Amino acid sequence: MSAIVPVSAAGKTERSGRRLTAYLLLLPGGLWLLLFFVVPIVTLLAASLYDPDGSIEAGFSMTWSWHNYVDALADYARPFGRSLWYALLTTAFCLLLGYPLAYAIAFKAGRWRNVMLALVIAPFFTSFLIRTLSWKLLLSDNGFVVDALKAVHILGSDGRLLATTAAVVTGLTYNFLPFMVLPLYASLEKIDHRLIEAGGDLFAGPFTTFRTVTLPLSMPGVVAGTLLTFIPAAGDYINAQLLGTPKQRMIGNDIQRLFAAGAYPTAAALSVTLMAAIVVLVLFYVRRAGTEELV
Amino acid sequence: MTRVGRWIGRHLILFIGLLVLLYLFAPIFVVMLMSFNAPTSKLTYTFDGFTWQNWLHPCRPSGLCEAVSVSLRIGLAATVIATALGTLMAFAMVRQRFRGRSATNLFIFLPMASPEIVLGSSLLALFVSSGFGGRLGFWTILIAHVMFCLSFVVVTVKARLTGMDSRLEQAAMDLYANEWQTFWRITFPLVFPGILAAALLSFSLSFDDFIITNLNAGTTVTFPMFVWGSAQRDIPPQINVVGTAMFLLALVFVLGGELARRRRRSTRAR
Numbered sequence: 001m002s003a004i005v006p007v008s009a010a011g012k013t014e015r016s017g018r019r020l021t022a023y024l025l026l027l028p029g030g031l032w033l034l035l036f037f038v039v040p041i042v043t044l045l046a047a048s049l050y051d052p053d054g055s056i057e058a059g060f061s062m063t064w065s066w067h068n069y070v071d072a073l074a075d076y077a078r079p080f081g082r083s084l085w086y087a088l089l090t091t092a093f094c095l096l097l098g099y100p101l102a103y104a105i106a107f108k109a110g111r112w113r114n115v116m117l118a119l120v121i122a123p124f125f126t127s128f129l130i131r132t133l134s135w136k137l138l139l140s141d142n143g144f145v146v147d148a149l150k151a152v153h154i155l156g157s158d159g160r161l162l163a164t165t166a167a168v169v170t171g172l173t174y175n176f177l178p179f180m181v182l183p184l185y186a187s188l189e190k191i192d193h194r195l196i197e198a199g200g201d202l203f204a205g206p207f208t209t210f211r212t213v214t215l216p217l218s219m220p221g222v223v224a225g226t227l228l229t230f231i232p233a234a235g236d237y238i239n240a241q242l243l244g245t246p247k248q249r250m251i252g253n254d255i256q257r258l259f260a261a262g263a264y265p266t267a268a269a270l271s272v273t274l275m276a277a278i279v280v281l282v283l284f285y286v287r288r289a290g291t292e293e294l295v
Numbered sequence: 296m297t298r299v300g301r302w303i304g305r306h307l308i309l310f311i312g313l314l315v316l317l318y319l320f321a322p323i324f325v326v327m328l329m330s331f332n333a334p335t336s337k338l339t340y341t342f343d344g345f346t347w348q349n350w351l352h353p354c355r356p357s358g359l360c361e362a363v364s365v366s367l368r369i370g371l372a373a374t375v376i377a378t379a380l381g382t383l384m385a386f387a388m389v390r391q392r393f394r395g396r397s398a399t400n401l402f403i404f405l406p407m408a409s410p411e412i413v414l415g416s417s418l419l420a421l422f423v424s425s426g427f428g429g430r431l432g433f434w435t436i437l438i439a440h441v442m443f444c445l446s447f448v449v450v451t452v453k454a455r456l457t458g459m460d461s462r463l464e465q466a467a468m469d470l471y472a473n474e475w476q477t478f479w480r481i482t483f484p485l486v487f488p489g490i491l492a493a494a495l496l497s498f499s500l501s502f503d504d505f506i507i508t509n510l511n512a513g514t515t516v517t518f519p520m521f522v523w524g525s526a527q528r529d530i531p532p533q534i535n536v537v538g539t540a541m542f543l544l545a546l547v548f549v550l551g552g553e554l555a556r557r558r559r560r561s562t563r564a565r
Contacts, residue, residue: 040421102307104311231409
């Protein structure tokens with residue numbers, strides 16, 4: 001964090017006045033987040049320990065049923081592991097596709113930079129459900145993607161894409177790609193071009209320059225992008241529902257189904273476990289990547 | 296060798312980038328095409344024939360236009376509230392020194408780092424346990440949307456504020472502008488692009504949200520929920536009309552802004 005320059009010389013009273021201003025500015029938004037983000041998470045924690053035999057009509061009683069977690073994990077270990085695995089694959093593909101795109105926008109697009117950036121965001125405005133439905137059409141058994149893959153023998157003559165893991169991961173990658181490209185672009189764009197030129201001047205080839213200069217300098221973007229892709233992908237159920245079969249079911253599908261069926265304690269226990277797994281993974285990853293400053 | 300390498304480096308990456316953009320646009324082309332579809336059967340989702348009918352009668356599927364109107368109203372209200380509250384927070388985060396700043400930073404980042412299913416289900420747990428389970432609808436959706444848009448607004452406006460040269464404000468003060476004048480004549484116009492970007496982002500997030508909305512909507516139907524509902528039965532081509540129209544509006548807005556920016560720059564250069 002930089003550039004906090006007091007506008008005028010700050011006396012002691014003025015400083016405490018400014019602090020008060022800060023709290024006043026933070027108050028409305030902070031209250032909103034407290035009431036509708038923090039309190040709900042606490043409620044969710046409580047709900048995960050309710051008596052699992054309760055119902056919406058009869059109400060739930062607090063019985064500190066820790067075994068809700070044991071039961072939930074025993075029943076839903078597979079979709080759970082699958083969610084994390086799909087999210088990992090999605091993040092890897094997003095990085096693979098997103099880095100060249102962000103790099104091209106930051107360094108190669110010239111005066112078309114803003115237009116290309118706008119084009120990355122533009123698909124957002126067509127509802128993502130509609131776009132995912134379009135993937136269903138694109139990947140369908142007699143669609144041209146399947147025909148093309150069959151023609152080059154990547155796919156067998158009776159092979160299909162729709163209702164496979166490949167389809168679900170394709171959809172996930174597609175949906176979260178902009179969340180990877182934008183932070184990557186933001187960190188690439190900040191890199192001083194002279195540093196890259198210096199790499200060339202010191203007889204490093206383009207690849208060595210990229211590996212030793214560009215890539216390390218873009219690490220904050222890589223970290224932010226992978227987090228913003230991995231986290232929503234792990235909780236998603238739309239792609240699994242529309243492009244997959246019950247065999248590709250993710251944990252989000254189960255949480256949604258259980259909540260809709262009124263099985264709050266189990267659903268809440270699964271939600272809390274998902275959140276906890278993500279927090280642990282993220283902390284571990286951020287520690288390894290060595291970037292403490294997240295935003 | 297190095298010259299060949301440089302040439303490849305220069306053009307290959309741009310080429311790959313354009314291919315990735317094409318991947319981002321592939322489904323959009325399908326949506327546009329399907330908006331002109333005249334389906335022969337309700338069960339298949341294939342292109343059967345060309346027609347203008349969907350564009351002439353976008354409201355024919357019952358409930359579609361009502362759902363779009365609900366989404367527009369929630370989107371606008373959520374955008375106004377989230378942008379206002381988030382901008383205030385961003386100013387505090389960048390311009391003020393106070394205790395607990397890094398904790399506040401984390402606090403603002405957390406909602407972005409939570410899976411939607413967790414955000415949605417925890418809000419539902421709150422509404423149900425505080426007795427609002429039977430009154431889910433417009434207001435509970437609005438509350439949820441403001442909540443998840445807020446963090447994105449703070450981050451977007453903060454980025455703009457951090458990159459701003461505060462010497463401009465000092466100069467204004469040196470020229471005897473008071474704090475109020477400095478704010479409205481210097482600070483606000485400079486931050487405005489960031490606020491506008493945050494508002495656009497909020498609106499698109501709100502208009503598009505399904506997972507959180509679906510859990511907290513009760514019987515209210517937003518546009519994404521309408522799409523989801525019809526995906527289980529038959530997909531009316533009019534859905535693609537709405538998708539295409541939203542996309543074209545966004546494109547006009549963004550490209551129009553870019554054109555205006557270029558014209559302004561070229562007149563300034565002259």
